[in-house]
Amino acid sequence: MKTKFRYKDIHLCEAVVFACIDFRFWRETLEFVENGLGIKHFDFPSLPGGAKAILDCDLANDAATQCISVPCELHQAGKIVIINHEDCGAYGGSKEFQSREVEQKFHEEELRRAKEKLSAKYPDKEYILIYAKLDDEKENIEFVRI
Numbered sequence: 001m002k003t004k005f006r007y008k009d010i011h012l013c014e015a016v017v018f019a020c021i022d023f024r025f026w027r028e029t030l031e032f033v034e035n036g037l038g039i040k041h042f043d044f045p046s047l048p049g050g051a052k053a054i055l056d057c058d059l060a061n062d063a064a065t066q067c068i069s070v071p072c073e074l075h076q077a078g079k080i081v082i083i084n085h086e087d088c089g090a091y092g093g094s095k096e097f098q099s100r101e102v103e104q105k106f107h108e109e110e111l112r113r114a115k116e117k118l119s120a121k122y123p124d125k126e127y128i129l130i131y132a133k134l135d136d137e138k139e140n141i142e143f144v145r146i
C-alpha cells in the first residue's frame with residue numbers, strides 16, 4: 001500500500017497530545033483534537049493512564065519522558081494537551097470510585113498534577129487538560145476541558 005505523505009519537508013508541529021492507549025477512546029480523541037481544539041498537526045504519543053504515565057515517570061530519560069521531550073524540543077510543539085478518560089484500566093477502572101463525580105474529580109487532580117510536573121521543565125508551553133467522560137448512559141464521549 002502506498003499513501004500520500006502530507007508532511008514532506010515539514011519537521012515542526014503545533015502540539016503534543018498525550019493520551020491513554022485505550023482502543024475505546026483514541027479515534028474519538030483524534031477527532032476531538034482536530035475538530036474540537038482546532039489543532040491539526042500534532043504528535044500523539046499514548047501510554048496507559050495518560051497523566052498517570054507522566055506522574056510515574058522520572059523526567060530523566062524514560063519512554064514517557066521522551067514522548068514529551070521529542071515533540072517539545074525536536075518538533076517545537078507549543079502546546080501540551082493531556083487527556084485522561086473515564087473508566088481507565090490503568091487506574092483500576094470506574095469500579096475503584098464511589099461515584100462518577102468522585103472519579104472525575106480524581107482525574108482532574110491527576111491532570112493538574114501532571115501539568116505541574118511538566119511545567120517545571122516546560123514553563124512556556126500552553127497546557128490543555130481534558131477529561132473524556134462517558135455520557136448518555138455511555139452512548140457518547142464528552143470531552144471536558146479542565
Ligand SMILES: [Zn+2]
Pocket residue numbers: 020021022048049050085087088089090
Ligand atoms: Zn485508559
